[in-house]
Amino acid sequence: MEERKNVIECRNLTHYYGKKLVYENLNISVGEGRILGLLGKNGAGKSTTINILNGFLAPRSGRCLIYGEDTQNLSPATKARIGYLIEGHIQYSFMNVHQIEKFYSGFYEKWDRDAYFNLINRLKILPRQKISTMSCGQRAQVALGLILAQDPDLLILDDFSLGLDPGYRRLFIDYLREYAKSRGKTVFLTSHIIQDMERLIDDILIMDYNRVLYQGPLANFQRDFKGFFFEAEGAFDLSGAPEVVNLERLNNHCELYTYASEEEIVALLQSRGVGFVNFRRENLTLEDAFIGLTGKY
Ligand SMILES: Nc1ncnc2c1ncn2[C@@H]1O[C@H](COP(=O)(O)OP(=O)(O)OP(=O)(O)O)[C@@H](O)[C@H]1O
Numbered sequence: 001m002e003e004r005k006n007v008i009e010c011r012n013l014t015h016y017y018g019k020k021l022v023y024e025n026l027n028i029s030v031g032e033g034r035i036l037g038l039l040g041k042n043g044a045g046k047s048t049t050i051n052i053l054n055g056f057l058a059p060r061s062g063r064c065l066i067y068g069e070d071t072q073n074l075s076p077a078t079k080a081r082i083g084y085l086i087e088g089h090i091q092y093s094f095m096n097v098h099q100i101e102k103f104y105s106g107f108y109e110k111w112d113r114d115a116y117f118n119l120i121n122r123l124k125i126l127p128r129q130k131i132s133t134m135s136c137g138q139r140a141q142v143a144l145g146l147i148l149a150q151d152p153d154l155l156i157l158d159d160f161s162l163g164l165d166p167g168y169r170r171l172f173i174d175y176l177r178e179y180a181k182s183r184g185k186t187v188f189l190t191s192h193i194i195q196d197m198e199r200l201i202d203d204i205l206i207m208d209y210n211r212v213l214y215q216g217p218l219a220n221f222q223r224d225f226k227g228f229f230f231e232a233e234g235a236f237d238l239s240g241a242p243e244v245v246n247l248e249r250l251n252n253h254c255e256l257y258t259y260a261s262e263e264e265i266v267a268l269l270q271s272r273g274v275g276f277v278n279f280r281r282e283n284l285t286l287e288d289a290f291i292g293l294t295g296k297y
Pocket residue numbers: 017018020022040041042043044045046047048049
């Protein structure tokens with residue numbers, strides 16, 4: 001069987017800021033044509049990873065390869081295959097959408113102006129309106145349009161949904177997925193808006209402080225990670241039980257998060273003498289599962 005090529009391959013990445021550990025021995029791979037979402041709480045290390053990927057930051061140890069080249073030393077040909085969206089930032093915002101398209105097109109060999117204008121034409125803006133006078137969401141769409149027109153093979157999008165309203169986010173996500181899938185693009189992105197990820201990504205990487213909590217196909221995570229809710233009176237102790245990923249308790253209401261089966265959890269509760277009622281498996285949205293896995297705070 002032919003093995004799918006990895007576009008991004010990070011091996012044993014370790015990073016500290018001074019003495020503060022961000023993570024140790026992090027491994028990430030992103031297969032060609034896949035859309036991977038990196039999710040984590042504030043401060044988990046997402047921007048650090050993006051900065052290592054785009055070569056701004058050298059990891060303390062380990063290596064990060066894109067198309068087989070070290071991100072600290074990418075050749076111009078490989079750089080040209082990568083489009084970065086860093087917080088929707090646009091320079092030259094005194095230009096309007098036509099002027100900026102013309103300006104950028106001069107720098108790129110494979111410029112695809114249709115990809116830009118297909119997106120831009122959906123914005124409710126005046127024909128000659130300057131980018132500086134547009135709303136935050138509109139500016140983010142212009143930044144994205146300029147990246148899509150570059151026709152990169154790999155897109156790296158940092159916190160792309162920052163400040164976008166639900167309508168713009170939906171437009172962006174559906175447009176991006178269709179663009180990436182129809183052209184076989186690889187995408188690495190971060191976002192805090194977890195419910196958006198459900199319709200966009202193929203693979204999920206969930207980071208917590210200093211460690212990876214999950215890495216794999218989104219469908220597998222949604223199939224395997226479960227929440228069992230029940231009511232219980234009095235104190236009980238499930239410490240040391242490997243089945244329990246997280247237990248949240250508020251008065252009698254208990255939420256137990258696990259990769260184990262219902263039978264295994266019922267057997268565990270019984271073996272620990274927990275008197276429980278109203279036991280049920282809860283249907284988890286991706287956001288519920290994320291919070292169940294990472295904890296509420
Ligand atoms: N230049 C720096 N110097 C010192 N510590 C830093 C620096 N940059 C980031 N950190 C710390 O490293 C950790 C990871 O930060 P990072 O910005 O990568 O997190 P993040 O997951 O992107 O967070 P957020 O979701 O809030 O954007 C945080 O604890 C942060 O305080």
